[in-house]
Amino acid sequence: MRAMASRLVVLCNSAAGLEEEFNRWYDEVHLPQSVHLLPGVYSGRKFTHVHVEGVADGPYAYLVIYEIADDLLEATIAQFLENRRLRVEAAAAGVESELAVSPAMDTVSLLGFFTSDREPVTKTIVGS
Numbered sequence: 001m002r003a004m005a006s007r008l009v010v011l012c013n014s015a016a017g018l019e020e021e022f023n024r025w026y027d028e029v030h031l032p033q034s035v036h037l038l039p040g041v042y043s044g045r046k047f048t049h050v051h052v053e054g055v056a057d058g059p060y061a062y063l064v065i066y067e068i069a070d071d072l073l074e075a076t077i078a079q080f081l082e083n084r085r086l087r088v089e090a091a092a093a094g095v096e097s098e099l100a101v102s103p104a105m106d107t108v109s110l111l112g113f114f115t116s117d118r119e120p121v122t123k124t125i126v127g128s
Contacts, residue, residue, distance in 0.1 A: 005116050006068040008041070008076070011060035012109035022104035031064070033099055038079050040072025060110070070115070077113055 014022030026046060035044045044066040051057060068076050083099045090097035 005120075006040075006070050006073045006076075007114045008038075008066040008068060008080070008111065009114060010064040010066075010109060010111040011058075011062070012064065013059075013061050013106040015104050015106050018104040022102065025102040025104055026062075026064075030099075030102070034066065037083065037099055038066070038068075038076050040069040040076035041066045042069055043067045068113075073113070073115060080113075 031044050031046060035041050044064060047063040047065070049057065049061045049063070083097070087097040087099065087101065090100075
């Protein structure tokens with residue numbers, strides 16, 4: 001049997017003119033809170049898009065990958081949905097939820113949960 005690998009992948013941007021505030025909030029508040037509050041998430045890392053001359057840039061400046069313990073994938077998804085529901089209720093009541101989204105984050109983002117039962121393709125790099 002192959003080892004499973006599960007991830008939550010987020011593509012996002014800062015709100016216009018708020019990149020510094022967004023990065024501070026995501027790195028110091030949101031990422032640590034997400035790892036702490038989602039039961040199966042054991043790590044998370046934010047990446048910044050690198051422009052390559054001659055290659056079209058996509059619409060997102062940031063990629064965030066959360067690694068999820070496979071036996072807790074369903075519990076993680078359930079808690080994610082519950083956090084989202086609580087955030088909507090808190091916003092409607094005019095209060096902040098435990099896992100709030102900063103106004104420094106653009107409202108358009110893309111996210112998804114992914115799993116794989118395939119072994120990774122790897123290579124050994126000699127001399128690095």
